[in-house]
Amino acid sequence: MTLISACLGLGILGGIPLAFVHVYGARWGKLVAGIYDRVFRGFPALVLLFLFYFGLGSIKGFSISPFIAVVLALGLRSVAYQAQIYRGGLLAVGEDQMDAARSLGMTKLQAIWFVILPQALYFSLPGIANEYSIVLKDTALAFAVGVVELFTRGKFIAVHTRATLSIYLTVAAIYLFLTYIGIFGFWVVERLAYIPGLGGRAKEGER
């Protein structure tokens, strides 16, 4: 659980700024963001994990705990994916809202903070719920570098008791439960955050 919250948290913290760079950034900023995006979305999670754990660990005088390696690898990967989700959210807020905010005397930052961001986050909620279920399942990879999470614990017991199938099915049931309880949680948040009349481009015609 700590793994998931750390990875998702890192993803949110990094993903939002990265999304802004994608949308509002200068040309060099977009270029850097694009490369970051390619690498972290193009490499398999497992390879990223090995790269961080064994790769960084093999540099002299630099040691990295398995837990940190998992958080970095899955978290930075989640940053790239979440940036795409927020980018979609930002784009869903009509451009004219920015113009309107600027014409009311807001600075660009103010406009982003008060007008664009709250709406963009709301639009991003379904995507984040999706990302949660992906990250949850990817944390099972942590076993490859020796972090004892749910899956590894299940494997220990399975090897110990030889009741392989039933143990794995139990672990599967726990994952299922976590996935759907989380998705339900996001659904509730979405309902709570709902503002009647809020819409992106779809509502443009109503002006």
Add this chain to the structure above:
Amino acid sequence: MSFLIEIIPRLLQGMYITLQLIVFSMPIGLVIGVAVALGRVYGGVVLSPLAWGYQLLFRGTPLLLQLFVIYYGLPHCGLILSPFASAITAFSLCSGAYHSEYLRGAILSIQGGQMEAARALGMGKIQAIRSIILPQMLRRALPGCSNEIVYLIKYSSLAYIVTLVDLTGQGRLIAYETFRFFEVFLIVGLIYLGMVTIADRFLHAVEKKVHIPGI
């Protein structure tokens, strides 16, 4: 640089296994996806809950776990699969579940009136599905399914866990022999990136090719 030349042939060997895995599990996954999506929408009271349960199970648990159950768990029930077969089974079943969800969305986006119109013209239900619904749903689901295929390429790296020496497995062996973890995994990652980029371009081209204006 000489190091690179030294390890490339071995990595290519691993890549060959990876490509085999993808080539087998991608179409099987797609077929499963189509079947499950159709079952879920048109299956009636028996098939529809079954399809739903399948989706729930395979989308709700990690692929890693599915792989373990199939490779290490099933032998306890007397079903022994080779590593290659279990990897393909797991990948197809898992990606089939995700495909089916994209395809289901595509079916639902086709107006219900089309089915009725086809039936009114005297087509059987299966005929209507095959000649009216299927061509449209495949086109509409293509962007989502391309996404899933890209995921499949990356998740094929899990195959090393069932003792297959695929690209990742080969990379791991080389890394342990030479202790040059960072370089090796960086190269492995770049190869995956290359495969993903090519697949992405290709699928975009397919999307353009089969595009029918107005659908």
